[in-house]
Amino acid sequence: MPQANPAQSATQWDAEGHLEVLTFNLGEETFALEATLVREILDLLPETRVPGAAPLLGSVVNFRGKIIPIADLRLAFAMPAAEATLDSRIVVIETETEGETFQIGIRTDKVHEVATLSRDASEEPPAVGMRWRRDFVRELVRRDDGVVVLPDLAAIFRSLTGGADAAAGPSSTLH
Numbered sequence: 001m002p003q004a005n006p007a008q009s010a011t012q013w014d015a016e017g018h019l020e021v022l023t024f025n026l027g028e029e030t031f032a033l034e035a036t037l038v039r040e041i042l043d044l045l046p047e048t049r050v051p052g053a054a055p056l057l058g059s060v061v062n063f064r065g066k067i068i069p070i071a072d073l074r075l076a077f078a079m080p081a082a083e084a085t086l087d088s089r090i091v092v093i094e095t096e097t098e099g100e101t102f103q104i105g106i107r108t109d110k111v112h113e114v115a116t117l118s119r120d121a122s123e124e125p126p127a128v129g130m131r132w133r134r135d136f137v138r139e140l141v142r143r144d145d146g147v148v149v150l151p152d153l154a155a156i157f158r159s160l161t162g163g164a165d166a167a168a169g170p171s172s173t174l175h
Helices: 153-162
Strands: 018-026 029-034 038-043 059-063 066-071 089-097 100-108 110-118 137-143 146-151
Touching: 018 089, 018 100, 018 146, 029 110, 059 100, 089 110, 089 153, 110 137, 110 146
Parallel strands: 029 146, 066 100
Antiparallel strands: 018 029, 018 110, 038 089, 059 066, 089 100, 137 146
């Protein structure tokens, strides 16, 4: 299957064409992250704004004595801001950017479940008709209850470090 962007991250389907993911909502949209990336799911913690940081990673939290950046994927997907609710959570993931492994928290509106997605139900984002940046979406996966978006976190975070308008990249907020 040809990739829309050669630098796009490849989805790591298993030998049977399945992928275990944690599903969550941002607004009315359902997103998923590979379960292997998820380290913990937290209630919201007090956030500290970081002056001059890129808005996508504009705050940090103290997580078990370690300062980790909080990503607001709503900004990457041009979604309206929303107030936190009782269902809001932070999903702590471990990822790699430019050869450096780090933890980052992703603010969600509601965490659902660990689910198994099927490669047979997946497809690349369409070239037209998407309201989001196509390079920020690895794949869309059909399920009985709608479509699940697999975001390309590497592309989203790369946009911070690779763009001239980026104020700060993920690694600069960790040191």
